[in-house]
Amino acid sequence: MSDDELVLKVEDLVTNFYTYEGVVKALDGVNLFLRKGDTMGLVGETGCGKSVTARSILRLVEPPGRIEGGRILLYVPNEESGNVEEVDLLKLSEEDMLHVRGRLVSIVFQDPATFPNPVFTIGDQIAEVVMLHQDLRKEALEIRIEELRNALDKLEGKGGLVSSTRREKIRERLAHYESQLDDPPEPDPKYKKKAALKIAEDMLRLVKMPAPDKVMMQYPHELSGGMRQRALIAMALACNPLILICDEATTALDVTVQAQVLNLLNELKKEVGTSIIIITHDMGVVAETCSWVTVMYAGTTVESCATEELFYNPRHPYTAGLLTAVPKLHENRERLPQIRGSVPNLITPPPGCRFHPRCDYATGICETEKPHLKEISPGHWVACHHPLPDKGGKR
């Protein structure tokens, strides 16, 4: 894979949580890559570090958690030169990070009930992020010009001396503003807000929110869960981010709404050109929406490949176990197969491969040496000393 089509590359990310019981090694060498325009599924059991990965990418890990090492490389196209610049997010200052969050990398969280701020209207909350990250000089000026034109239209019909002088004045100002269109000045806050609200409403329309003009003025508690999640997606997409991370964004919704939101995400990807990371523990969601899958286990990346490849040709024993544990309609079984043992305690994780105590194929090397993610066949990365044999081909 050539690096120029990547937008995000995470290398050996390590995040620890310092608790009373000990150091929780939540992430221990996570490797990810996301190609431009791709939808990547990040799957794994609860507690395997999916959400921590997402928050680490945005550097939103809260104390007692700390990102200890690794690189998070973001490939940002430079608009002037047209080149792609490589930025290591972990090396940015906190101030520069503010320009990344919400603009280059956005996130939609799991629970639409608790994430919007209850005391601001939906419109305000979306407009806020627009005002923060977008240069609204032109839009604000256009709104101003439009308002003046409307005023002029109203006066058109009327006669009298007063209105004619006012008309004259308005025309003068209109001409003045129109001359500025090429190089708009810093706008008045009032018009900047108006422009942002207009964009916010467009965003709500984009995410197929019913009655967007009404929703703009409503507070989060007045909306249903699905509507709130759409609003949050609109908020995340408002600045055309390079990457959109959906952290279990559909888990809290009921199945029909979940399907709508997933379809919406796929459509939006085409329209906006954003790359998406979908974090989920639901294999069905992955199969339906993702083109690429990364599997995590106990804070490490174990396998990464195209979705179809993963489903039909899993090479890591954990992935294989996980897939056989998914119930299938055409099978009739007494009991679903399961992976023996349980998820390790991340304070004292097993040495070497973190999966070896539960693995049927483990040997001595698995207990001592940590396997690295490597490309064992084209387009298929696995971190395992004894990967399963290639079943070859599709199906």
Next chain:
Amino acid sequence: MRLRDFIIRRILLAIPVVFGVLTITWFLSHMVGDPVVMYINTNTPASAIPGIIRSHGLDQPPHIQYFIYLNNLFHGDWGESTSMSFRPVTEVIAQRFPATIELALVAMVFAVLLGIPLGIISATRKDQMIDHFTRIFSLAGVSMPIFWFAIMLKYVLYYQLAIMGLPHLPGGYRYDSNRFYWFQYTTGFILIDSLVYAHSIPLFVDALTHLVMPGFCLGYLTMAIITRMMRSSMLEVLREDYITLARAKGLSEKVVIYRHALRNALIPTVTVIGLAFGGLMTGAVLTETIFQWHGLGQWAVSAILSADLAAINGFTLLVALIFVTANLIVDLVYGTLDPRIRFG
């Protein structure tokens, strides 16, 4: 219209509360002293007393007397204050109310202006040195015996400074009556009267210096309560998911705290401010006694000590009314701060 309905309903709900306060005080106060003293003075001949007892229904059983009292109350007759040379209670209240309210408002302004920022600082720098200091400072306010604090303040800022011949704060009263012997109250609020009616800047400044110590003394407790509430509700809010979202939007820490967190954290603090206003009236009892502040609190203490029944009843009723009103205002402010609450 919903707002009006809400207010009406709240007032209806408040009636039993005020009524309960009234009943309890009435019966308590009639255990304290003999109600006949409300109607006689040193000049009343002994022979006239049985007649007075009969004409005021004092020979009736207590519940009848109580209804007579209620009836008088609704007709604006709150009785006479024996400890205030038999002036009508309503008149004493009208005269002394501004003094207490002025003091309470100064204390409240001071408490809010200092308490909210301190709470925010303490919460945002949790477990740092400044947080420890703020917590001790605010907890000391809650733990301070207000009468002792007032005496100590007076000792240092008035007495000691005066002995050393240094400029000092006045130790009591609302203004220097020797210097401003010509002054007459109009509204009763000295800060207003001095500027609007007396046109005297020196008097205004003098009144202000007289307000400093009692105001600070009274406000310290309230400030401490506000700081603590602000700190804990801010800490609570900062753990909320929407704060994470605000950070994920790329907002700076300043905007996250002052725009997203503050508005939410203020909601419970406003409740406490309303309740604390009732508490100020209690604190005024001790503060006014020490600073010879001629307000309601001082009057209430002397009323109880001299078994001045009408005054006890009148004062308690007034405080209950203030408390109920403060709560109503809090609920209204609440509604504007929190969109989840809709009146009706």
Next chain:
Amino acid sequence: MTEEYHLRSDEIPIDPSTVGQFRVLWFLELVVSIMLTILGGILFVGDVTYSIIERLGYPVVPPDWIIGKFAIGFAIAVLGLIAVRIAAALENYEMWTFSALLYVNLISAGSLILTELSTGLYAAVFVLVPVVLLFLPGVKSYWWETFVEDMVPRLREFRYSMHLVRKSPLVVVGIVIIVAFVILALLAPWVAPYGPEERIWADTNLPPGSPSNVPGNPVHYWGTDNSGGDVFSRILYGAQVDLRVAITVVIVAIVIGTFLGAVSGYYGGKLDELLMRVTDVFFAFPGLILAMAIVMALGSRSLENISVALMVTWWPTYARLVRGQVLLEREKLYVEAARSVGASDARILIYHIIPNTIQPIIVQATMDTGAVLLVAAGLSFIGFGPPAGIAEWGLMIAKGQEYFSISPWAVFFPGFAILLVSLALNLVGDGIRDILDPKLRRR
């Protein structure tokens, strides 16, 4: 014999050779429980009866060992009734009885010692006999393992709490101050150089640290007041008085408030509505004025009447607190589960809901002890407290104030003592709120 018994005895069969030990234990506990109930009953009923007779105006001379023992008598009687229940269950070898016996007997022994009676002391020793029997090898093997197993998670939580306490310096400071004051108050007769009401007329208005004018007398560490009382000694004795008032008021308020709040929160309806209106009334009162009026209405100005007045004004806080908590807990699934297996209302309330309201009560009680201390001192300062001469902090300030310009230390130190104790209680209360808060606890 119930089915329950069979289930339990099937788990751990009882060695026939040790049955005799169990029988002795059961018999002794039965005797202990009856003794506790009777003794507590005598103290409680006796004291209450005598005071009622006295109030009615008949001169009686109650035996002095009974005076003022109503609260502790009540507690002992209740413990005795619990012990009866334990002894009854012990006959069936129910597993919970052993640990319950351990706790109840230890608490009873402590309460008996607190009665300050020689009979109490003997009874306490007797109450401890079943506890010793619990540790006979035959008996111990039956319950000890289960007990330890139950205790391990609690111990871990406790150790974690201790860790959090150590990590918050303000709580440590608060605890140190409180413990120091309690110890000094208890040891006042041995630590204080002078008696609580002792007057050295040669030593009036001496500044802190001055030697006594009477040869051979100890130094006045914190000076003397206008009537020659040693400020330091009087503060130590005053601590006894003030702390006792504060603690009794809070305990009584908790008992009344918890009962009313729990019942009204759990059953709701008209009762709840009524209780809430009543608490509304109490909150609308200016607290200090209400307390003053109650003291006046009770007839005499004394610390006892201040305590009663404060109990009356303080219980609504707890009623509100417990009611709110009960309303929250009532809806939770574990209550639903308990109800679905047929637990009675009383059982749900006592075993499931009230334990979950204890944490906020502890926090509130710690802080309220400081608040009561302040208000009690304030009342006594204005002149609603004990007669002049008694060593009580508020009164000391009031008296010292008259000679303020001559001996300011007689005002400073008592007030500072109030501030310090109250601050310490608030520091601890504020700190343990954070420590016990489950939302803050795990991270």
